[in-house]
Amino acid sequence: MKQLVDQSLVDEYQSKGYITVKGLFSAKEVEVLNQATSDVVQMDGPQVMRERNGLPHVIYGMHLMDKRLAALTRHPKIVAIAEQLLGDKIYVHQSRVNAKQTGGAIVNWHQDFGTYHRVDGVPRPDGIMIAIFLNDVSDYNAPLMAVPGSHVEGVVSQASTLTEAEDRDRASKYRYDITMEKMSELIDQYGLEHIIGPAGSVVFMNMQVVHGSTVNITPLRRVILYLNVCTVDNQGTSFARPEYLAARDFSAIEPLPEDCLSSLAAA
Ligand SMILES: O=C(O)CCC(=O)C(=O)O
DSSP states (O other): OOOOOOHHHHHHHHSSSEEEEEOOHHHHHHHHHHHHHHHHOOSSSTTEEEESSSSSEEOOOOOOOHHHHHHHOHHHHHHHHHHHHHHEEEEEEEEEEEEBTTTEEEEEEOOHHHHHHHOOOOOSSSEEEEEEESOBOOOSHHHEETTTTTTGGOSSSSEOOOOTOTTTOOOOOOOOOOOOHHHHHHHHOOOOEEOOBBOOOEEEEETTSSEEEEOOOOSSSOOOEEEEEEETTTTOOOSSSSSTTSSSOOOOOOOOOTTTTGSSOOO
């Protein structure tokens, strides 16, 4: 298996539950991903979750909708790092664009595996949430926040799908939001971090890490692409949700050549 990140990052991933690899994608590759995202956010359908004002917020199943975003899931750097951290071949359980709109909904504290396990029947937390920054993410434009080390807690039981969440009928429908009481305990124990970096940075996060994001009150753009991958022996079993939320195709991802994204740049 190819080794793309050095041992200190592997150690950091294991202790904190996540790492940020800055500059993993070139400006040209980010441009291709931005072009793809501009097309996808204009699409409509049940996979598009909108803000109250109608602007797109989360678009699920992006890799099923666009060949550039499909290529992203097979980019050799993404595949090699995920395989290195997980020690096995992977499939994509879920993908999404998160276009954090100015003044849009918050994303309450949750674990991605909380839903994948309870709703999709994914047995084990052997998977990674991969976050690809399509623009600079700073302290100001609603970065992801995470509780470092919280992956060791397992599935946090003090969590539920909140009927009063502001985007309950949309993006948060299946999200198990963690209670503030439990968050207070977790933050006392582990602390809290924000995850920032320039465009082209990629975060690899254990699917049990507790994370969320607040409202973007700036006019600054903040678009992040997410790929949740699991090891091939850790497949969803319930099929209660549509394919754009929970995979049906569990075949191992085979990497494409290094130029798989840059070769798709618009002429
Ligand atoms: O991008 C964000 O604001 C948070 C998204 C998130 O937590 C998720 O998709 O699991």
